[in-house]
Structure formats: C-alpha cells, structure tokens
Amino acid sequence: MRVLIADDEPLARMRLRTLLARRQDVTVVGEVADGDAVLEACTQLKPDLVLLDIEMPGLTGTLAAKRLATLSAPPQVIFCTAYEQHALSAFDLGATDYLLKPVRAERLDEAMERAMARRQPTHAERGAWLRARHGADEVRVALDEVLYLLADEKYVAVHHRGGMWLIDESLRQLEAAHGERLVRLHRNCLVPRERLLGLKTLADGRVLARLAGTEIAPEVSRRNLPAIRQLLRTPGA
Numbered sequence: 001m002r003v004l005i006a007d008d009e010p011l012a013r014m015r016l017r018t019l020l021a022r023r024q025d026v027t028v029v030g031e032v033a034d035g036d037a038v039l040e041a042c043t044q045l046k047p048d049l050v051l052l053d054i055e056m057p058g059l060t061g062t063l064a065a066k067r068l069a070t071l072s073a074p075p076q077v078i079f080c081t082a083y084e085q086h087a088l089s090a091f092d093l094g095a096t097d098y099l100l101k102p103v104r105a106e107r108l109d110e111a112m113e114r115a116m117a118r119r120q121p122t123h124a125e126r127g128a129w130l131r132a133r134h135g136a137d138e139v140r141v142a143l144d145e146v147l148y149l150l151a152d153e154k155y156v157a158v159h160h161r162g163g164m165w166l167i168d169e170s171l172r173q174l175e176a177a178h179g180e181r182l183v184r185l186h187r188n189c190l191v192p193r194e195r196l197l198g199l200k201t202l203a204d205g206r207v208l209a210r211l212a213g214t215e216i217a218p219e220v221s222r223r224n225l226p227a228i229r230q231l232l233r234t235p236g237a
Contacts, residue, residue: 035059
C-alpha cells in the first residue's frame with residue numbers, strides 16, 4: 001500500500017515513517033507539511049492512503065479530506081491528531097480510522113489492517129489471473145497475490161502468498177500478456193511492479209530487489225538495473 005504522511009511536525013512525521021518501516025506491505029511515497037501540499041501530492045503521487053494531521057497550516061486536515069473525497073480515485077484517510085474532540089467529524093468524513101498522538105505501534109497496525117481490508121482493487125487488477133498447476137489440478141492465482149515468478153530450465157514457478165505453483169506459460173508470454181503489471185529483474189525472474197520496494201547492493205557488487213510481502217530478494221541483472229532504478233524514481237509508477 002502506498003502511503004502519504006501529512007503533518008506539520010517533523011518529529012511526528014519521523015515517528016510515523018519509523019513505525020511504517022516495520023511493515024513490508026507499505027511504501028511511504030512522500031511527506032508533506034501543510035494541507036495545500038496534501039492535495040498536490042495526492043494528484044502527483046496517487047497514494048492509496050493518507051495519514052493526515054488535522055491541525056496544519058493552510059487547509060486543515062478536515063478540509064483537505066473533503067477535497068480528496070472529490071477525486072476520481074480518492075485515497076483512504078487515517079487522521080492522526082492530538083485532539084480527541086475531532087473524532088466524530090473525522091468519521092463523518094468517511095475516515096478509515098482516527099489515531100491519537102503520540103501514535104502507538106499497535107494502533108497504527110490496527111488502522112493499517114483496516115485500510116488494507118477496505119482497499120479496492122484497481123480496474124487493471126480486476127480479473128487478472130494466472131493459470132497454474134497444483135499437482136494434477138489446474139488452478140487460478142490472482143495476479144495481485146503473486147510475489148514473484150521464477151523460471152527454471154523446465155518450468156516457471158509462481159510464488160504467491162499461499163505457496164508455490166507451476167505455470168505453463170513462459171516468462172516472455174507472461175510479460176507480453178501482463179506487461180503493465182510485471183517487471184523483469186533478470187532473464188529468469190519477473191515481479192509485479194507494485195511489489196518493488198527498493199534495491200540493496202551487496203559487498204560483491206550484486207544488486208538485490210526488496211519486495212513487499214516476502215523476505216526473498218531476487219537478484220537484478222546489470223542489463224535490467226537501469227530500468228528498475230528509473231521505475232523506483234518515477235512517482236506513481
């Protein structure tokens with residue numbers, strides 16, 4: 001989930017960023033310090049969720065939330081504030097949750113799980129399935145459940161949240177069918193682009209990809225490294 005942090009207090013932003021760094025299913029796409037910047041950042045970065053302070057310079061958090069609700073694909077909002085009296089109006093605005101400062105890790109996790117449950121798949125995600133083999137049975141796995149795809153000499157394995165199944169298509173065929181969703185890391189590895197969190201360079205010079213939802217870090221080839229770096233630098237990619 002792509003998250004924007006909006007708070008005029010640097011220490012509050014740092015705390016939220018630190019707490020979110022514990023989660024592999026979250027990417028912080030930006031930070032802003034006033035209400036007007038929230039609207040601009042949401043237009044450019046297209047976050048799934050905004051952690052939104054209420055008392056900020058410019059537009060208040062509640063006014064910013066009202067403006068966000070008019071977007072064609074509005075992000076979810078979790079209010080973070082020191083003032084408990086704003087809770088009722090926050091939920092009237094359709095907020096996913098309401099957190100009191102200082103935000104506790106367990107409450108943030110609860111709020112994030114609620115946001116994950118409410119998240120709606122995009123049009124591209126709906127109906128996107130891969131055909132796989134599980135023993136003698138043919139099954140389907142949703143593309144948004146896929147962690148990575150790894151090719152061996154004789155087969156392609158789709159590693160997903162529930163385990164690993166085999167598929168009949170080649171990586172080249174999968175890339176052609178789902179080119180907007182899949183990114184090539186190596187000649188034998190594709191990953192969903194929304195899984196990409198970042199890169200890790202080892203002492204021997206090899207570069208690994210950090211993926212949301214798994215500790216596995218596939219290697220990125222030198223040939224594909226420039227494209228991956230550019231993708232990670234591109235807002236909303």
